[in-house]
Amino acid sequence: MTRIHDMGGRFGDGPVPREEDETKTFTADWHGRALALTVAAGALGKWNIDASRHMRECLPPADYASFGYYEKWLAGLANLLVEHGLASADEIAAGRSSGPASDALRARRLDAARVEPALRSGGPSARTSTEDPAFAIGARVRTSRIAANRAQNGGHTRLPAYAAGRVGTIVLCHGAHVFPDSNAHFSGEAPQHLYTVSFAAGDLWHHAESADDEVRLDLWESYLEPA
Numbered sequence: 001m002t003r004i005h006d007m008g009g010r011f012g013d014g015p016v017p018r019e020e021d022e023t024k025t026f027t028a029d030w031h032g033r034a035l036a037l038t039v040a041a042g043a044l045g046k047w048n049i050d051a052s053r054h055m056r057e058c059l060p061p062a063d064y065a066s067f068g069y070y071e072k073w074l075a076g077l078a079n080l081l082v083e084h085g086l087a088s089a090d091e092i093a094a095g096r097s098s099g100p101a102s103d104a105l106r107a108r109r110l111d112a113a114r115v116e117p118a119l120r121s122g123g124p125s126a127r128t129s130t131e132d133p134a135f136a137i138g139a140r141v142r143t144s145r146i147a148a149n150r151a152q153n154g155g156h157t158r159l160p161a162y163a164a165g166r167v168g169t170i171v172l173c174h175g176a177h178v179f180p181d182s183n184a185h186f187s188g189e190a191p192q193h194l195y196t197v198s199f200a201a202g203d204l205w206h207h208a209e210s211a212d213d214e215v216r217l218d219l220w221e222s223y224l225e226p227a
Helices: 029-042 049-057 061-066 069-083 089-094 103-107 112-121
Strands: 140-143 167-177 192-200 214-220 224-226
Touching: 029 049, 029 069, 029 112, 049 069, 069 089, 140 192, 167 214
Parallel strands: none
Antiparallel strands: 140 167, 140 224, 167 192, 192 214
């Protein structure tokens, strides 16, 4: 059974709502504040981007289905703050701290002068590896038949369920990158080679719009085997 967030190709969820003006970065004033809070809290160094993504995935299904995009961000952030001892549930409910922050946290505070450089630098995931890539461009590969984290039951993975057990073609090799399935659970970066794999739309969907359509996914080496 897939989790509520793994929605690709699923039937019965209704149409995707469209905003009236999709050129806007934020469609509500508080969306920018939600992003700012998430970036500022991430700078404290208590978690990584994969852990934050996993925390959003772990929201109760009813909440995940009803929350908007930035509501999911805030709910996930609140849970991270509580889990890592940076705030209590009572403090979050009250909207204020019950005491001063520690000196260690103050030292990692994201001051205004650091915001733009931090956003520009992002979080590069490329790493070096002593292992040669197992696949070359043009190789035919099959994805794991079950889209699951092999080391952590119910854990984070970037293989979507709709592409599990399907055959595609390697079209790009990106070198080694942080492995999200490990990094999300603080088990180390465990870098693996990352590939872009092209799938014929007709091999993924019951009724492809066109025989020429394709879907490209960035997938880590342990998700793949020779076809």
